[in-house]
Amino acid sequence: xxxxxxxxxxxxxxxxxxxxxxxxxxxxxxxxxxxxxxxxxxxxxxxxxxxxxxxxxxxxxxxxxxxxxxxxxxxxxxxxxxxxxxxxxxxxxxxxxxxxxxxxxxxxxxxxxxxxxxxxxxxxxxxxxxxxxxxxxxxxxxxxxxxxxxxxxxxxxxxxxxxxxxxxxxxxxxxxxxxxxxxxxxxxxxxxxx
Amino acid sequence: xxxxxxxxxxxxxxxxxxxxxxxxxxxxxxxxxxxxxxxxxxxxxxxxxxxxxxxxxxxxxxxxxxxxxxxxxxxxxxxxxxxxxxxxxxxxxxxxxxxxxxxxxxxxxxxxxxxxxxxxxxxxxxxxxxxxxxxxxxxxxxxxxxxxxxxxxxxxxxxxxxxxxxxxxxxxxxxxxxxxxxxxxxxxxxxxxxxxxxxxxxxxxxxxxxxxxxxxxxxxxxxxxxxxxxxxxxxxxxxxxxxxxxxxxxxxxxxxxxxxxxxxxxxxxxxxxxxxxxxxxxxxxxxxxxxxxxxxxxxxxxxxxxxxxxxxxxxxxxxxxxxxxxxxxxxxxxxxxxxxxxxxxxxxxxxxxxxxxxxxxxxxxxxxxxxxxxxxxxxxxxxxxxxxxxxxxxxxxxxxxxxxxxxxxxxxxxxxxxxxxxxxxxxxxxxxxxxxxxxxxxxxxxxxxxxxxxxxxxxxxxxxxxxxxxxxxxxxxxxxxxxxxxxxxxxxxxxxxxxxxxxxxxxxxxxxxxxxxxxxxxxxxxxxxxx
Ligand SMILES: Cc1ncc(C[n+]2csc(CCOP(=O)(O)OP(=O)(O)O)c2C)c(N)n1
Numbered sequence: 077x078x079x080x081x082x083x084x085x086x087x088x089x090x091x092x093x094x095x096x097x098x099x100x101x102x103x104x105x106x107x108x109x110x111x112x113x114x115x116x117x118x119x120x121x122x123x124x125x126x127x128x129x130x131x132x133x134x135x136x137x138x139x140x141x142x143x144x145x146x147x148x149x150x151x152x153x154x155x156x157x158x159x160x161x162x163x164x165x166x167x168x169x170x171x172x173x174x175x176x177x178x179x180x181x182x183x184x185x186x187x188x189x190x191x192x193x194x195x196x197x198x199x200x201x202x203x204x205x206x207x208x209x210x211x212x213x214x215x216x217x218x219x220x221x222x223x224x225x226x227x228x229x230x231x232x233x234x235x236x237x238x239x240x241x242x243x244x245x246x247x248x249x250x251x252x253x254x255x256x257x258x259x260x261x262x263x264x265x266x267x268x269x270x
Numbered sequence: 271x272x273x274x275x276x277x278x279x280x281x282x283x284x285x286x287x288x289x290x291x292x293x294x295x296x297x298x299x300x301x302x303x304x305x306x307x308x309x310x311x312x313x314x315x316x317x318x319x320x321x322x323x324x325x326x327x328x329x330x331x332x333x334x335x336x337x338x339x340x341x342x343x344x345x346x347x348x349x350x351x352x353x354x355x356x357x358x359x360x361x362x363x364x365x366x367x368x369x370x371x372x373x374x375x376x377x378x379x380x381x382x383x384x385x386x387x388x389x390x391x392x393x394x395x396x397x398x399x400x401x402x403x404x405x406x407x408x409x410x411x412x413x414x415x416x417x418x419x420x421x422x423x424x425x426x427x428x429x430x431x432x433x434x435x436x437x438x439x440x441x442x443x444x445x446x447x448x449x450x451x452x453x454x455x456x457x458x459x460x461x462x463x464x465x466x467x468x469x470x471x472x473x474x475x476x477x478x479x480x481x482x483x484x485x486x487x488x489x490x491x492x493x494x495x496x497x498x499x500x501x502x503x504x505x506x507x508x509x510x511x512x513x514x515x516x517x518x519x520x521x522x523x524x525x526x527x528x529x530x531x532x533x534x535x536x537x538x539x540x541x542x543x544x545x546x547x548x549x550x551x552x553x554x555x556x557x558x559x560x561x562x563x564x565x566x567x568x569x570x571x572x573x574x575x576x577x578x579x580x581x582x583x584x585x586x587x588x589x590x591x592x593x594x595x596x597x598x599x600x601x602x603x604x605x606x607x608x609x610x611x612x613x614x615x616x617x618x619x620x621x622x623x624x625x626x627x628x629x630x631x632x633x634x635x636x637x638x639x640x641x642x643x644x645x646x647x648x649x650x651x652x653x654x655x656x657x658x659x660x661x662x663x664x665x666x667x668x669x670x671x672x673x674x675x676x677x678x679x680x681x682x683x684x685x686x687x688x689x690x691x692x693x694x695x696x697x698x699x700x701x702x703x704x705x706x707x708x709x710x711x712x713x714x715x716x717x718x719x720x721x722x723x724x725x726x727x728x729x730x731x732x733x734x735x736x737x738x739x740x741x742x743x744x745x746x747x748x749x750x751x752x753x754x755x756x757x758x759x760x761x762x763x764x765x766x767x768x769x770x771x772x773x774x775x776x777x778x779x780x781x782x783x784x785x786x787x788x789x790x791x792x793x794x795x796x797x798x799x800x801x
């Protein structure tokens with residue numbers, strides 16, 4: 077077992093929450109984890125990334141080597157492309173299609189999506205709608221986690237347990253919203269990959 | 271004992287609690303802030319009465335930690351690399367006095383300048399001060415190194431510098447707790463000759479400090495943090511601190527059976543290094559930071575078998591990574607995919623609704639009238655006023671420099687001489703400069719963009735809340751020329767007028783542009799709603 081995951085998005089979009097859930101699930105499984113994250117300057121509406129590595133063997137580098145990521149999980153379409161040099165030949169991009177527009181000009185969205193589709197393995201998710209249906213747009217990041225979950229190397233049940241544990245301090249209602257969001261995301265991928 | 275997923279910074283903090291510190295002292299600064307925040311939030315630390323409030327700057331933090339050590343208790347002091355420039359006077363001299371209770375200085379360096387003005391390497395300071403330096407390579411080692419550093423500090427009666435870097439401080443991994451030690455009893459130092467650095471005492475203490483160096487090197491020889499990974503062939507690697515990880519990553523992945531000497535404790539274990547150097551015909555030196563030891567080992571005339579950052583085998587600047595190491599070890603990797611051209615940069619920006627925005631909007635209008643574009647500024651969120659759409663500021667050098675640079679520029683004839691400084695930066699290092707301006711009757715306008723927090727580093731308490739007006743008055747700024755504005759769209763016309771009036775005043779004026787940071791305001795509101 078050895079997974080390299082790049083999490084991508086814009087500051088404030090909740091990629092560190094996604095990371096925390098995967099980290100926790102991996103630790104509970106007794107796996108080794110390293111997860112480098114970005115704090116400080118780049119958080120103010122700038123591009124943010126996290127390198128997440130899980131393995132049953134010792135992990136040395138906190139950073140993923142180029143061409144070694146199994147998965148790019150992005151909560152923003154253009155941001156998924158920023159980390160292409162890290163993606164392995166067989167790697168998959170799982171990204172939200174909702175653009176976060178705080179730069180002008182933001183590139184043409186269709187062109188961005190076409191560029192993503194050039195990668196043989198890709199899953200494009202409209203995360204906002206299922207998140208709203210689950211109870212809150214804020215759970216878009218968890219929809220994305222659900223959609224990418226089959227590629228994390230971690231069982232659905234373990235991720236769900238981690239979601240419960242992580243959101244419990246915010247109340248049971250929040251836990252349920254996020255579990256629904258997670259499963260909505262997972263179902264999108266299941267439909268696409270039937 | 272229990273295992274937890276922790277940032278390197280948090281592992282340091284947890285170990286400090288377990289080592290029995292009685293206090294932690296710090297001024298925020300990326301990537302060191304989370305150490306102190308962890309202790310501030312820890313219920314365990316609260317129960318143990320570990321003091322942890324923020325200090326006004328790194329120098330006051332260091333000196334307070336030293337005072338606690340003088341009293342016989344263990345203390346930790348944390349800062350980012352440039353913070354040690356501010357605390358350097360206290361730090362260097364505390365190596366001459368020595369310590370009583372264990373004192374560990376944690377400095378977080380930022381190679382590649384992810385959130386900093388430079389990428390200075392704190393190991394230089396450790397060498398400069400003649401103190402032991404620990405440079406852990408991973409989160410567990412960071413935890414272990416803190417426990418060890420406190421023991422070491424009390425054994426050799428010196429402050430110990432623990433150097434971490436962004437990639438360790440801000441990376442999470444599983445950490446196991448090893449012990450819980452009780453705090454030291456109050457047992458103040460009575461050896462006055464050690465602590466009063468009058469020349470006669472200082473000379474004696476300095477000689478003692480130099481004499482103990484060989485003992486420190488011997489401790490490095492035996493250190494569990496320094497080790498050799500055996501291998502074959504005629505090439506070897508000396509890997510310092512975190513760079514060990516990148517070396518091992520490449521070594522495992524490409525199955526290179528290359529011998530590695532890992533060094534995480536200084537002063538240099540000379541015997542181990544000598545022996546390693548003599549065995550191989552080519553040595554790659556890998557340091558996450560400046561090529562300090564590469565330069566020393568290369569020597570003069572240069573030893574050609576030493577490779578590293580100086581001869582271009584590794585990049586001269588910036589953070590290392592596994593790819594640079596693979597290349598340096600001559601591994602053929604497949605060609606790298608490029609970032610598609612469609613991807614635009616996405617720089618950080620001031621938040622929507624931020625008070626600094628409204629200040630810059632007003633200031634830009636006034637500056638245009640003066641046909642001048644020189645605004646001295648400083649470090650904080652408001653530095654983002656350098657970027658479009660505002661592009662207001664002309665400088666950002668070091669904390670507090672806006673005030674004194676405006677003063678110097680005014681002395682030289684620039685008018686208006688304007689400084690924009692944040693509230694936390696002002697109390698960190700702006701006050702003394704303002705006193706200079708007052709004493710010199712300089713013609714300057716100091717704008718304190720007061721959002722009542724230390725926003726850039728995540729919203730820590732600011733030292734000058736509700737005190738700024740009185741501070742300015744107290745050091746002699748005329749009351750009529752301490753103005754307060756509220757940076758809001760609705761007040762634009764009024765704010766422009768006040769700024770203009772003060773530009774025209776030939777003396778020191780201070781404009782306090784006061785409105786809460788919208789991030790902290792939002793957080794406070796959430797907290798209130800909960801209660
Ligand atoms: C000597 C030094 N210490 C710490 C820092 C890190 N740092 C940069 S900006 C900043 C906070 C500034 O707060 P404030 O002046 O209130 O401005 P704000 O970010 O709230 O706008 C800190 C702590 C630094 N760059 N240099």
